Amino acid sequence: MAHFLWFLFLLLSSATACDRCVHQSKASFVTSVAALTSGSCGYGSFAIGLNGGNLAAGVSSLYKGGAGCGACYQIRCKDPKFCTSTGANVTLVDHNYDNRTDFVLGFFALLDMAHDGMARDIYKLGIVDIEYKRIPCVYEDQNLSVRVEESSQRPYYLQIKPLYQGGQTEIVGIDVAEVGSSNWSSMSRNYGAVWDTNRVPTGALQFRFVVTSGYDGKWIWAKSVLPADWKPGEIYDSGVQITEIAQESCYPCDYGNW
Ligand SMILES: *[C@@H]1O[C@H](CO)[C@@H](O)[C@H](O)[C@H]1NC(C)=O
Ligand SMILES: *[C@@H]1O[C@H](CO)[C@@H](O)[C@H](O)[C@H]1NC(C)=O
Ligand SMILES: *[C@@H]1O[C@H](CO)[C@@H](O)[C@H](O)[C@H]1NC(C)=O
Ligand SMILES: *[C@@H]1O[C@H](CO)[C@@H](O)[C@H](O)[C@H]1NC(C)=O
Numbered sequence: 001m002a003h004f005l006w007f008l009f010l011l012l013s014s015a016t017a018c019d020r021c022v023h024q025s026k027a028s029f030v031t032s033v034a035a036l037t038s039g040s041c042g043y044g045s046f047a048i049g050l051n052g053g054n055l056a057a058g059v060s061s062l063y064k065g066g067a068g069c070g071a072c073y074q075i076r077c078k079d080p081k082f083c084t085s086t087g088a089n090v091t092l093v094d095h096n097y098d099n100r101t102d103f104v105l106g107f108f109a110l111l112d113m114a115h116d117g118m119a120r121d122i123y124k125l126g127i128v129d130i131e132y133k134r135i136p137c138v139y140e141d142q143n144l145s146v147r148v149e150e151s152s153q154r155p156y157y158l159q160i161k162p163l164y165q166g167g168q169t170e171i172v173g174i175d176v177a178e179v180g181s182s183n184w185s186s187m188s189r190n191y192g193a194v195w196d197t198n199r200v201p202t203g204a205l206q207f208r209f210v211v212t213s214g215y216d217g218k219w220i221w222a223k224s225v226l227p228a229d230w231k232p233g234e235i236y237d238s239g240v241q242i243t244e245i246a247q248e249s250c251y252p253c254d255y256g257n258w
Pocket of ligand 1: 074
């Protein structure tokens, strides 16, 4: 009996394990670039360089209280008259509070999604049917980096924002310690992609990032990131890349490329 249940479990888990579940939904559009770069994630003008400026706001279930910031999606609209079959690859940078659509897409994403010359027609529709799937974010020439935010005050308060978060994952925890020490202090998400702590270790600092991977979590250890004289406004290379892929559950799994 036990063997049978184990077999059943394997069968079920292999049927539902999927890193490219296709979701049916709707999207609307916004033409102002500023509307998204000033978004809830806190990326600011840095966002313009993400995915060629293809930016999106996601509903609460995608924004995930900020954990969804920086996630990449491939989105295509379902009317072949107006839209290409490959759609647009976008990065989530904002929280969409209007639950009539899962996404609000920026203008560059709209251009990528449309056949030549048809972006205006799609825009006029207001809300369109889409399908989308999560895809890995790829930053070939960039390691995960840590931006020290302006409100930081050495040595009392440290506020950081991880940049160039690759893979198909979420950062769900960050710990900081002095390089070489095992006295870790945990940071909290302040808002969007921004984390902070007022228990700042002294000296040069190392970080541990907890990311979702497979069906659970994984530590990514960046052994030396901030120098002892870290400065607000600076971006520091972590020396590591995040390439983890977290699984969703769905059936059937989409094995094709769009
Ligand atoms: C979009 O992402 C998909 C899946 O990762 C990839 O196959 C495709 O080449 C990307 N398209 C563009 C224009 O980058
Ligand atoms: C959308 O939001 C409105 C107002 O917040 C709420 O009344 C409604 O139930 C929500 N609809 C869905 C489908 O979640
Ligand atoms: C550990 O680090 C915290 C915060 O930096 C500090 O307050 C505490 O004294 C340290 N504990 C030890 C045992 O070094
Ligand atoms: C990424 O980190 C590695 C060390 O782990 C380093 O050799 C490499 O130069 C870094 N890449 C960039 C683009 O900074």
